[in-house]
Amino acid sequence: MTSHRKKNPWTRMLLYLFVFVLCIVILYPYFVMFTTAAKTREEMYALDMTVFPKEWKWSNFVDVWKQAPILRYFLNSLIVAGGATCIAILCGIPAAYAMSRMRFKGKGIFLGAVIMSQMFAPVVLLMGIYRLMLDLKLTNNLLGLILLNAAFNQAFAIWLLRGTFLSISPEMEQASKIDGCNTMGSLVRVLLPMAAPGIVTTLIFVFINAWNEYTMALTLISTDTFKPITVGINVFNGFNMIQWQYMFATSIFATIPVVILFLCIEKHLASGLTAGGVKG
């Protein structure tokens, strides 16, 4: 509904007012996170609370790393998200390739199964997942989380990748085959470079999902050394006192990289999701 003609000034005003309120509401929690993270502990529980810290305690952002094994948690998150992304992509590319370029029996059924698998979020299967990990001796183990996150993001990865592959004409690959390339060669040398934007989108999306995952990690990891940041952050939620300032300082560190990654793919992601969805 974009219109290039001159707008009624009142509509303009209303538009800006709406956008202004929208931004205030969305940024409010982040504002709270930031200002609270810079408060002193005394101020946190003082009677005369202020919006901004009376004394900006920037050292909170440094101290938080010494207060708890935050670095360890971050590393665990990085390993889990990185590992899950690699596995999800390495399994997803060939599957998406077969499903976008080949004709075979049972394609419809497999496509249906992929969509179905997405319906079952980890929480509904938590009992089964817990048992499985016990049997595999993968509780309190990062490998377990890596495999699970990869599997639960597989549907999305295939979905996004298939959408990307379908949007690329197969002519170039056919030409490369005539030139003597085998299927693998034409995939790696011709299709993948052309599909790079879609692949990067998928990579980042899976990474963010795994980075933000909470439920499975909460259930499977009880040892401090293996906690990812989403579970580890509760270290500041003590029995008799919640150290909000450290909690929020950690939150900021955990949020910034993900928001930046997200902004990189924002344009491709929404169109990829809907396009993939419409195409099945």
Add this chain to the structure above:
Amino acid sequence: MNKHKTFKKAEPYIWMLPSIILMLSMIAVPVVTVFRLSVSDISRSGVVKGFAGLENFQAIFSSSKFWHTLQNTLVWTVVVVGMSTVLGFIIAMVLNQKFAGRKIVRAIVVFPWATSLIIQSIVWKYIISADFGSLNVILKKLHIISQNVNWTPSAAAYFAWECWIGIFVTIPFVTFCVLSGLQSIDETYYEAAEIDGAGFWKKLTRITLPLLKPSLTVSTVLNIIYVFNSFPIIWTITKGDPADKTHTLATYLYKLAFTNGRMGQAAAVSVVGFVILCICAGIYMILSLRAEKEDQL
């Protein structure tokens, strides 16, 4: 030559094998386990003692907490998905206008989507807490209130806040799905409609909405699944309390299994959730396969 033919036939399956193995082992196996556990007699320590028939189901169906939870789950899913779809749609319509700073606003709208649900929930828990919460402080400074307000006097109030957080974090997904749909609509439709004298509402209901149907379907169905299964928000804010009145199926089964040690009943709750999701999945598959057929025509 024959060998080559066999390979050609098997080739697609070989390409899909890694993916199939991953999903079978990590998703299909737990599915089977959950169904098996739901009809098993399980001790508190988690040892399967034998077949229990439908005892677990009878136990949960006879508990009023379960029915209250089911009702909550329905309210939660409908309110969060409904509200976030309406609001997300409106925001997308606004963001599709040309105005100064549009890029920045679009970037800001992404924030709640990218932030971990657990972090988002922790912040809101802090914001609404009565004694030192940020909402009270700000409203007092703005002289809107003079005394601290208890924002969560009852279970229903807690649940309403949880719904609000759910809406807050779900809006960006809808907005971006709708935006991508809006941007693919040909401008000439609107120009033609304007020549015919169509007003804002006519254009909205006759052009925009019908053409957005695919985007809205995808975002709505996916949101139903995510929101139905959402765990971190409610677990962080109330853990289902006070008196188990703010549970949804997801938090209820977690508490049954890992706090109360009733694994069998928890598995039965899973199966119920499962059946509800299967119905959603079925509807979705019919819709998307129909879209695929239309695509090919």
